[in-house]
Amino acid sequence: MLDILLPILIFAALALAAIGAVRRIRLWRQGRPSPVPVLRGLAAVPRRYLVDLHHVVARDKVMSNTHVATAGGFVAAMGLAIVVHGLGLAEGILGWLLLAASATMFAGSLFVARRRRDPPARLSKGPWMRLPKSLMAFSLGIFVVTLPAVGVLPAGFSQGLGSWLVALVLAGVVAWGLAELVFGMTWGGPMKHAFAGALHLAFHRRPERFSTKGGEGNRSTGLKALDLEDDQAPLGVETPSDFTWNQLLGFDACVQCGRCEAVCPAFAAGQPLNPKKLIQDMVVGMAGGSDAHYTGSPYPSPERGDRPVGEHHGTPHGPIVAPASTKDGKALVDAETLWSCTTCRACVEECPMMIEHVDAIVDMRRHLTLEEGATPGKGAEVIDNLIATDNPGGFDPGGRLNWAADLELPLMADVERAEVLLWLGDGVFDMRNQRTLRALVKVLRAAGVDFAVLGNEERDSGDVARRLGDEATFQSLARRNIATLAQYRFDCVVTCDPHSFHVLKNEYGAFYPEGQESDYPVWHHSTFINQLIEAGRLRLAPGQAARVTYHDPCYLGRYNGEYEAPRAVLQALGVELVEMQRSGYRSRCCGGGGGAPVTDIPGKQRIPDMRMGDVRETQAEQVVVGCPQCTAMFEGVVPPAGDEEVAVKDIAEMVAAALDTTPEAPPAPRDASTAQTTEEVMS
Amino acid sequence: MQPESAMTPGLEVTVLVSIGRHPLTGRARRADQDARGVELARSLADAQVRLLHAGERDESSEAALRGYLGMGFTELSLLEQPEGADVLPALAEALDATSPHLVITGERAERGEGSGLLPYLLAERLGWPLVSGLAAVESVEDGVATLLQALPRGQRRRLKVRLPVIVTVDDAAPAPRQSAYGPARRGAFEATAGPVSVDDEWAAWHVQPARQRPKRLKIVKAASARDRFKAAAAKAEGGGGQVLTDVTPTQGAEAIFTLLREEDVLR
Structure with missing residues (x-):
């Protein structure tokens, strides 16, 4: 039988x-x-x-x-x-x-x-x-x-x-x-x-992510370039069928384990985004139908608690986001959902099915910005500023070095070659970040580093334009920056902005003119300072008694895998480092990435408030960061009544404060000082 | 010229757009006020909006004009004019030929002469009424437009005007929408050669960047916060001015001349 x-x-x-x-x-x-x-x-x-x-x-x-x-x-x-x-x-x-x-x-x-x-x-x-x-x-x-x-x-x-x-x-x-x-x-x-x-x-779509017998896979975190050659082609992803077929396949692979949901800062803040639901919505769109059969957590809604399922529907060739002309119209996903993302990559890092959420979100944002002109909040203003002044704040591009009027920074235009090209970033216009930059310059000078800056020749790296979906402005900025960089000779680029760092290191490669390629390493300042300490070029006064915690910036950690160098620097400073519960590759975003502060989608609470809550749990006196965005986000947090304010310090400021300047000895030959400091650090 | 019963459906609107200049970097862009004019036109129900630009066509001006196309247009009419030409006759002729119901433009251009006179000269030439400083077009019914004019300090004046009419907008009009890159670069220029009248005087002028004049300090002597608030909220008062009535043109001119001397405008 x-x-x-x-x-x-x-x-x-x-x-x-x-x-x-x-x-x-x-x-x-x-x-x-x-x-x-x-x-x-x-x-x-x-x-x-x-x-x-x-x-x-x-x-x-x-x-x-x-x-x-x-x-x-x-x-x-x-x-x-x-x-x-x-x-x-x-x-x-x-x-x-x-x-x-x-x-x-x-x-x-x-x-x-x-x-x-x-x-x-x-x-x-x-x-x-x-x-x-x-x-x-x-x-x-x-x-x-x-x-x-x-x-x-x-x-x-x-x-x-x-x-x-x-x-x-x-x-x-x-x-x-x-x-x-x-x-x-x-x-x-x-x-x-x-x-x-x-x-x-x-x-x-990113085969280079995977390891091979030869070695580790690389992180492959740079966004894929959008082809702007064909001037009649619609840009970005409007309908589910505008994704590449292997992206659709990726969405279909989702096992709905919700690990992405558990780590998503926007979801935790009550903003209308749940990476898992977003991926499931794409599956719904690909097959056609409504999201009524979805059985996980819905998108949060600041007003209603949860956004009910069943109200959204889509087809493979219908729009994902309802165009603005259909007011109150609902399609597959609300635009707010896409704009809530801080591109922190926590979801991608956690996804056991290797789904690329951030790629998909940026693809859809590209359509909204480039085709619909629907960048929300201050996004449109920021993009206009980038087009007109090459910086998101709309400041006079001729004033990029005003903060350093007394520092006499060597200009690349004058010296033409230097050991280090110091990429300052748009923090030059921000008074808080200017303190970080001054500290960094002090550290570099103390180590005797031969460095120079681009000054007014520098432009925004294009990071925020790209995350806001404005690939055209990004590519324009990238190409012009590349042309500027090509004029000078330097061994490496150092920057204190992880966003510039990521873009210069991982995303500019695709925009070099044919026959040229980037031939310089790019370092975040924490990595570079750590190299200086290891080489004994910095003399640090030991014995800073402070209890600090370190916040991993997304674009340094998850995007570029640098978790060790900042911690090594802190160790060299001799401070007591306590880790937050979520640190390293599970670090929680400060809320400052992906243009989230300019699009400003409302939620129940703010992402930086939650992260500062994490900081307070460690009872640290200071939180050390390595990113101008994180600094700005954290300093904007008002401590709960009765709580001490936690100081926010950039790692460069920590090092600058610990520089050993006591023996005002005549400048010794470098070899001698190297040997001396090595001992100090090791003791 | 227009039939009295020009109804709302099929309201034909022409927006005159110019090439702007960013105040800090001097880069060509869509002019802010003209872009507000386009936004105003786009907010009108059932309006057929046409963009019109008179001027020369080169790479930087094309990029700037595409900024307007990116606000949701498929084409822009271009009256090609050489640099330094007086665009008034060409614009007047084009408007006369297409006879729109409503012409919207900014108060003044951001480059070139920038005198702000063009709308007035155009209205004079076409024999149409002109309303300046518009904040909104409330409705258009039976060939009559109800307009909201912006006055200083947030005041508004409602006006009813028979079409056709030329209106100008300034910063009180709604902010322009974002210009989208895709439609901007797909949009087409519909170029026509208009009559060219060379502005000889303009050609003879010497143009240089304006020197920034120092701002007159507003000194507030206030002992309390209340006084400071009152001073900040007070209406701008002329104070030292004088009203001249029934004077001869010569006397008037002399009074103006004296004032300009006092203010160090003339030396």
């Missing part, structure tokens, strides 16, 4: 899965073309899954082991079941292996069930709640039907009185498991993540 039913069930499930796969692939192919190496991509899947993806999943040990047992057990059990039950080859060890695999899977599914008993808010409910039952049905069903095949159960098992009934029940259980786990994979059930996820790993 079962001998006849099982092969039918297995091959029917596989056939249905194949049909579903074709349908699913056709959904993805609605997107714009994006060439990928098909075979090489597919060949890379095991490594990308086992190394890179697992690296992210393993941050939660219990879930990671659960997934290994369940998914590993399933893959093995399914493969063996096809051989054992589908083809009837139960001889020897195969049947036993199948028993072991399905037992492992069952053990895993028990943990999945435990997880689902009182699930955290970030997990989606709905069909996901039945998943543990389906997993158990499959694993148990396969286990039991395999028992006679290996001869554990007496042969009479399938011949007795109730044999028909038992066989039917077993077949039903196995069919349920097969439905969820095999053709549910391609027809849109919870197991869709396995099918889409594997292909997403194969055809990822």
Whole structure:
């Protein structure tokens, strides 16, 4: 009886899965073309899954082991079941292996069930709640039907009185498991993540993210350039089908674990953004329909608590954001949702499916800004200022060095070559940041660094224009800055602004004229100061007794992986460093990135207030930062009544204050001083 | 010229747009007041808005004019004029030919002569009424426009004017919308050659950047916060001025001349 039913069930499930796969692939192919190496991509899947993806999943040990047992057990059990039950080859060890695999899977599914008993808010409910039952049905069903095949159960098992009934029940259980786990994979059930996820790993839009046998993958955090050559082409992403096909595939891979939601600063602040919901909305748009079936946390709404689901709907070729002309009109996503993002990349860092949320958000912003002219808040003004004055504040570009009138900074235009090109950034117009810059200059001079600045030749790096979606202004600024940089000779660029740092280091490369490329390293000042300390070029007075905490700027940490250097500098200063609960790659954004302060989408609370709350929890007297944006955001926070104000210090200010200037000895030859300071630092 | 029963649907609006100049960097841009004029036109229901520019066409002026196209237009009519030409006859002829119901323009240009006289000369030439300093167009019904004119200190005056009319806008008009890059670069210029009248006088002029004149300090002698507030909120008063009535033109001119001497405008 079962001998006849099982092969039918297995091959029917596989056939249905194949049909579903074709349908699913056709959904993805609605997107714009994006060439990928098909075979090489597919060949890379095991490594990308086992190394890179697992690296992210393993941050939660219990879930990671659960997934290994369940998914590993399933893959093995399914493969063996096809051989054992589908083809009837139960001889020897195969049947036993199948028993072991399905037992492992069952053990895993028990943990999945435990997880689902009182699930955290970030997990989606709905069909996901039945998943543990389906997993158990499959694993148990396969286990039991395999028992006679290996001869554990007496042969009479399938011949007795109730044999028909038992066989039917077993077949039903196995069919349920097969439905969820095999053709549910391609027809849109919870197991869709396995099918889409594997292909997403194969055809990822940023293959350089993944490690290879040769070494680590790079972070690949720079935004992709928008092609502005064709002046008739619509710009950015207006409809779901304007994404590239592998972006759509990426959205479809979402497993709705809500890790992104748990780390999203905008979501925590009650701004109308939930990265998970956004990705699910893109899936809804790709397939067509409404978001009524979404079962996770909705977008927060400052007025109503939550934005109800079911009000938004979309089609593959319909607009994602309702155009301004249709007032009160709702499409797939509200514009506010897209503008709430601070581009802090916390969601991308946490996503076990390697989905690129920030790319998608910026793609949609590009459409809103470049095609609709609908940058909210002060965004339009900032962009106009960047076009007219090359800085977002609309200040006179001839006054970039006014703050340094007494410092006599060497200009690149005069010296033409220097060891270090000091990129000042737009902080030159901000009185708070001018203090940081003065401190940095003091440190560089104390270390005897040969540096020069561009002065009035410098322009905004284009960071904020690009995150606001104005790719045209960004590219214009980038090309002009590149032309300026090309005139001078220097060994490296140092900047105290992580945003300029990221853009210069990771995003300018695409805009060099043909035949040229950037041939200089770019350093954040914390890295550079750390190099100076390690080389013994800075003499620091030991013994600063202060309890400080360090805030990792998103564009330095998550974007560029620099977590160590600032901490090493603080250690060299001898201060007591206490870490916030969320630091390093899990650092919470200050709310200053991605143009969020200028678009200013209302929420229940402000992101910098939350982060300063994190700082206060550590009972630190000072919070050390390495970014003008973070400084501005944190200094704008009013402490709760009765609380001491926490000082906000840039790392350059900390170092400048600790410089050892006591022995006013005549300038010794550098070698001698090097040896001396090395000792001091090491003691 | 216009039929009396010009109804709201099909209200034809022409906005005269010029090339602006950023006050700090001098870069060409959409002129602020003209952009406000375009915004005003876009806010009119059922209006067919046409953009008109008279002037020369080169790379920087084209970029500036595209700023207006980026406000949601597919084309801009361009009367090509050489540099230094008097655009008045060309504009008058073009407006006469297309006979719009409403012509909107800024108070004065940001470059060139910038005298602010063009709307007046145009109105005189066409024989149309002119309303300056508009804050809003409230409605257009039966060939009559209800306009809201901005007066100093936030005051508003409601006017009813029979179409066609030329109106000028200043900073009281709503701020212009963002210019979007995509539509701006896709927009087309519909260039026509208008009559050219060379402005000989202008050609003979020597143009140089204006010297910034020192601001007269407003000295407030106030002992209390209340006095300071009153002083800050007080109406600007002439104080030292004098009203001359029934004087001959010569006497008037002399009085003005004396004043300019006193103020160090003339030396």
